[in-house]
Amino acid sequence: MHRFPDYLLKGHANFIAGRYTREKERYRDLATIGQSPTTMIIACCDSRAAPEMIFDSAPGELFVLRNVANLVPTYQPDGGQHGTSAGIEFAVKGLGISNIVIMGHGRCGGISAALNPAPSPLHSGDFIGKWMSMLGGLPDQVGQNDLMTASERQTALERISIRNSINNLRTFPYVAELEAEGKMAVHGAWFDISSGELWIMDSESGDFVRPEL
Amino acid sequence: MHRFPDYLLKGHANFIAGRYTREKERYRDLATIGQSPTTMIIACCDSRAAPEMIFDSAPGELFVLRNVANLVPTYQPDGGQHGTSAGIEFAVKGLGISNIVIMGHGRCGGISAALNPAPSPLHSGDFIGKWMSMLGGLPDQVGQNDLMTASERQTALERISIRNSINNLRTFPYVAELEAEGKMAVHGAWFDISSGELWIMDSESGDFVRPEL
Amino acid sequence: MHRFPDYLLKGHANFIAGRYTREKERYRDLATIGQSPTTMIIACCDSRAAPEMIFDSAPGELFVLRNVANLVPTYQPDGGQHGTSAGIEFAVKGLGISNIVIMGHGRCGGISAALNPAPSPLHSGDFIGKWMSMLGGLPDQVGQNDLMTASERQTALERISIRNSINNLRTFPYVAELEAEGKMAVHGAWFDISSGELWIMDSESGDFVRPEL
Amino acid sequence: MHRFPDYLLKGHANFIAGRYTREKERYRDLATIGQSPTTMIIACCDSRAAPEMIFDSAPGELFVLRNVANLVPTYQPDGGQHGTSAGIEFAVKGLGISNIVIMGHGRCGGISAALNPAPSPLHSGDFIGKWMSMLGGLPDQVGQNDLMTASERQTALERISIRNSINNLRTFPYVAELEAEGKMAVHGAWFDISSGELWIMDSESGDFVRPEL
Incomplete structure (x- = not known):
């Protein structure tokens, strides 16, 4: 074994x-x-959504953090061991990254767990529920919308969560500052596993649209 | 922008x-x-060490968590938002993963920061130092070994840290249990960016050796 | 003139x-x-969404009713002059149609008017508001969802409205009966003006998905 | 199914x-x-008479309402859900249309049903008879003309109905007003399915003539 x-x-x-x-x-x-990537990607652990595949990247191009459901917490300098925040700090302060992309994807298991609090192996654990609680009341708000199908609610929360993470990312003082100075940009993206397509978040409206390729 | x-x-x-x-x-x-990967890889965010490249993987094969320096904390069910632990829980309880690989790599920036506490942008931050403190006294111990070159100390700590993470991984009760039952295996690996070679940890001795390919 | x-x-x-x-x-x-189309399409008046273009149809293929926002009312045999219901009756009883497709589309002006009750030329009129009131409380419910962007709310209501029209269509006794006997099928579709793509409603879940072409 | x-x-x-x-x-x-068509066409649902085919139109050119027998009711702001009136209002107030074309066609099933009250699936229904009653006494008047063949009566009522709809269209205050100001024109047309020819209504005489092409 x-x-x-x-x-x-x-x-x-x-x-x-x-x-x-x-x-x-x-x-x-x-x-x-040494490495000198210009872009950080914050993506999900999902086996179907590897940034290097989706962007056909060369080695050295992408600094990639992957956690469950590609979540970014708010800036909390409380002395705790914040892995995602450490990655952001490393990318911005250590590597001088100029783009951060939060990339979600369809059929995300973490988002599904947040939306469906029915008893399951994922809910009896100690960490996933707590981790997804970073979304606060958003899953409940989306979950109550019974005009949408289960799949539509799932996609909606996947995208709302990306916008939420982008907002959280901007609570990091250096991110906000560099963005204000025009030295860094924060992007949202959503990958459709089935069609292989990437949807890009419009920075003004927050909408996700397919770019011309 | x-x-x-x-x-x-x-x-x-x-x-x-x-x-x-x-x-x-x-x-x-x-x-x-849905995805049904059999292997979880815990790797570094480094742009030169993407698991899907190194293992020439197909979509759906690898569930990949990436944080700074591929660290695994001990099992701490204290109600905090532990991203890496959430990923492990998802892989084991949600996906029924049968292999977990902790993959480090040469010239790791996080390990370097832990070894060299000289003032740098990475040390003035709030998160990286705290994150690397998960290694406890290990960096100091290795750093004091002035018989080794800086590069040797770096490689040494990269590998020591992998063994440390494997130990921490076994503090998760279900990991220990499944491993004892022969239903899961935990592996260490180290990637040499320059030569492209993967070194595999011998599970008995903890040594890193090059496998026959 | x-x-x-x-x-x-x-x-x-x-x-x-x-x-x-x-x-x-x-x-x-x-x-x-004489004509013997097998399919009725209920579509919007919009100049960008002609069914014959979208389906590259031959003459005689599609029986097409077009009203503002492709709405279907419930079955109301109250002696009023119901144009859409007359069209459905003609298609089912007169032509023996075996498929009815309700086809909505993106950027629909009627749906937009229902979602945005701000004063405008469209709201000072006598008919559009009344016509769109066929959607009941759905526009308000969708409009209150401030987690979604304006564009996401628009798309959501376009699709919810199609499902609503399909439900209404099934209040016509002969539609329900023929469908139960397997002699007729009711379909939903949504046309993306910008990309030219048609999304098909899954009859089980109500989700809209792009078919393989 | x-x-x-x-x-x-x-x-x-x-x-x-x-x-x-x-x-x-x-x-x-x-x-x-957005769309900015200059012409609205009110046409029949008939599968052989799609305006976009007959006018070889480009997307965005024609705002098209289609109901059974291309009928326009009189202006009745009584709070009812008038689909055709909503379409006219949308075209005139929302889009600033400058031409409205009422296009009938040969062998129209709705006109045929109005002319032939013999028992048929179309007459046992709840809506078609009521819808065609918008023509008032016209079918009876034409039907009693036994000097004309059945086919001639049919064509005659198809054209009479177009003129009737044009009159009804002018009961909409804004249509009458814009037409009087020379900002809008109302047209009649009749499509011969067999020969493919379009006949245009002379606005003075009400006659249908073939235009020079």
């Missing part, structure tokens, strides 16, 4: 023979010079 | 024309049936 | 030289044998 | 690959800027 999974080893062999061989110089430079 | 970065849109267009087109059926099935 | 618009005459000359010439036989047969 | 009709999906795929692809810019502009 403690053998490293074979399929991962095979995948890694493919990486070495393929991408690494093709981009060897790039990897060496990235090791020597 | 609020325009969504062009290079991301171009990358996404490549994804749609390339990988998505080739794997359309897979994406549709993943959307309809 | 009473001259018939020139551009319509030119368009008609194009029709005669083009489509009519190509499909002369079909038009003659349709005149002689 | 609840599957969306395949031929509609195929037609839509043709639309996307054909017209939409050719006029993509136009659709995008129409979505962004």
Whole structure:
């Protein structure tokens, strides 16, 4: 049971023979010079929504934090071990990132758990419910809308949550400051797993629209 | 400044024309049936160490949590908002994951910050120092070893930290239980950015060795 | 001022030289044998959402009723002059239609008027407000959802209204009966003017999804 | 039975690959800027008489209301839900339309039902008879003319009904007013399904004549 999974080893062999061989110089430079990504992506852990796949990214391009449901808390410098906040601080202060993208996605299990408080393995645990409580009353508000179908409520909360995280992100003083100075931009995006399409949040209206590609 | 970065849109267009087109059926099935990854990877936010690249993964294969320096805290069901613990709970209880891999990497910025408490933008912040304090006295212990070069100390702490996270992971009761029952395995791995190689932790000795590919 | 618009005459000359010439036989047969469409479409008057364009239809294929915001009232055999109900009766009893599609669309002016009761030329009139009142309390319920953007509320009501019209359609005894006997099906659809895409309502969940083409 | 009709999906795929692809810019502009048609067409639901086909129209050109037999009621601001009147109000007050065309056609089923009160599925219903009663005593008057063939009576009533609707349209105060000011024109037209020809009503005499194309 403690053998490293074979399929991962095979995948890694493919990486070495393929991408690494093709981009060897790039990897060496990235090791020597260090990383200098200009964009941070805050995404979900979901196995279907890897930013590097969705953006067909090269190594070194994206600084990627992934947590359940791509949530950003408010700025709380209370001495606690805030992993997401540490990632944001690292990206902004350590790397001088100029874009932060909060990327949600369809059929998100964390959002679903927040919307459906029925007893399930996810609710008997100690952490998921607490983590999703970062959304405050939003799941209840959306959940009460019985004019929308279950799937429409799910999509609505996925997008409302992105807007909420963007608001929270702006409570970080340096984010607000850099954005005001025009040195940083904060973006929202939502990935449709089924169609493969990315929807971009309009920064004025908060609407999600499909960009021309 | 609020325009969504062009290079991301171009990358996404490549994804749609390339990988998505080739794997359309897979994406549709993943959307309809849901994700059922068997492996969780806990990795760093570093732009050079994306698990999906390193393991040449297909969509749906890896449930990936990424935080600064791929740290796992101990089990602390204290009602706080623990993002990494929520991710572990989701993977184990929600998805029935059978492998968890903690993957560190060379030249890790978080590990470097922990080892070098010299004044820097990263130390004046509110979150990174606190986050790395999860390593307790380990950075100090390694840092005092002046027989090793700075680079050796860096690599050493990167690997020590992986073993530390594995220990912390086993403080989660269900992880310990499932592992004891032979239903789950916990692995360590370390990625060398420069050579592209993955080093696998031997589960008995804790050593990192290069697997035959 | 009473001259018939020139551009319509030119368009008609194009029709005669083009489509009519190509499909002369079909038009003659349709005149002689009569129409026998199998599908009724209830659509909006909007100039951007003509069913025959969207479905690239041939003459004789679609029986099309168009009113403001593609609304269907409940069955009210009260002796009033109900135009939409007359159209449904004609399609079902006169033509033996086997499919009825209620097709809404994005940026619908009628839905917008229902959502935005601010004074405007549309509200000072005698008929539009009354007509849209067929939606009952739905616009108010959707309008109060301040978690959604104005555009999201608009799309939500467009789709909720389609589901509402489908429910109303089923209050017509013969529609309910034929549907129960498996001789007729009722469908919802929503047209995105900007992308040209049609979204189809899932008959189980009420969700709108893009079909594979 | 609840599957969306395949031929509609195929037609839509043709639309996307054909017209939409050719006029993509136009659709995008129409979505962004909004519709601004200058002409409203009031036509019949008949599957053989789609205005967009007959006038070879571009998207955005025609605001189209379609009911059984293209009837316009008199202005009745009695608080009832008058769909056709709501469409006229929307066109005139909301869109500032400058032309309204009432377009009838040959072999109209609604006109036929009004002329032939013999028992038929259409007469046992609750709505069609009531709807056609908008023509008052006209069908009886035409029906009693046994000098005309059945087909001639049919064509005659189709045209008489258009003139009747034009008169009714002028009972809408704003229509009469705008027409008097020379800001709007009201037109009649009649489409011959078999020959494909459009006959235009002479505004002075009320005659229907074939225009030079």
